[in-house]
Amino acid sequence: DAGVTQSPTHLIKTRGQQVTLRCSPKSGHDTVSWYQQALGQGPQFIFQYYEEEERQRGNFPDRFSGHQFPNYSSELNVNALLLGDSALYLCASSLDEAGSAFEQFFGPGTRLTVL
């Protein structure tokens, strides 16, 4: 079982550019959530995808958008990058199953640096 995988590992962009981050969920999982973790902080929820639809969204601007594909993999897109978007972006997957503890399994993250 490969677990949750993310690509790329690191990324350097300049202000105003656009970026796409990718995530493959753990085998058997159908739900993908994205989090932003600034240096020295806890992860902050961006949004969650289930059945190719955005199910829940955190307090992030519309510059942050996402997509989920039929194979449950997901992308996070950020437009018009700002310096403050520099962070570790974490993808987490889970299984929407009644009676579960709703565990989310995290990938290693993508470190985005905006210059």
Place this chain on the structure above:
Amino acid sequence: GDSVTQMEGPVTLSEEAFLTINCTYTATGYPSLFWYVQYPGEGLQLLLKATKADDKGSNKGFEATYRKETTSFHLEKGSVQVSDSAVYFCAQGARNEKLTFGTGTRLTIIP
């Protein structure tokens, strides 16, 4: 809204010392509670979980009990090792909803 407050760090202990990291939560419903650990340069790993009041989660010598009356989920370990050095995050979440994390507690164990 839902929130998690955890003990501020950093915490430095000697090897074999007893560890407690405090965590309290506020929630409108009945969330599951989690402790995640993050090693340098890595993502988050689930350490332990509890789904209802009085449940005790345990893993690798770490324990935490879901206390509804005090809205707490304190992490404990009887004898820490150097390899336990990491950042620990307390979190809450419910089915089909986001996880809400605390700010993290950096733990350093000295040989």
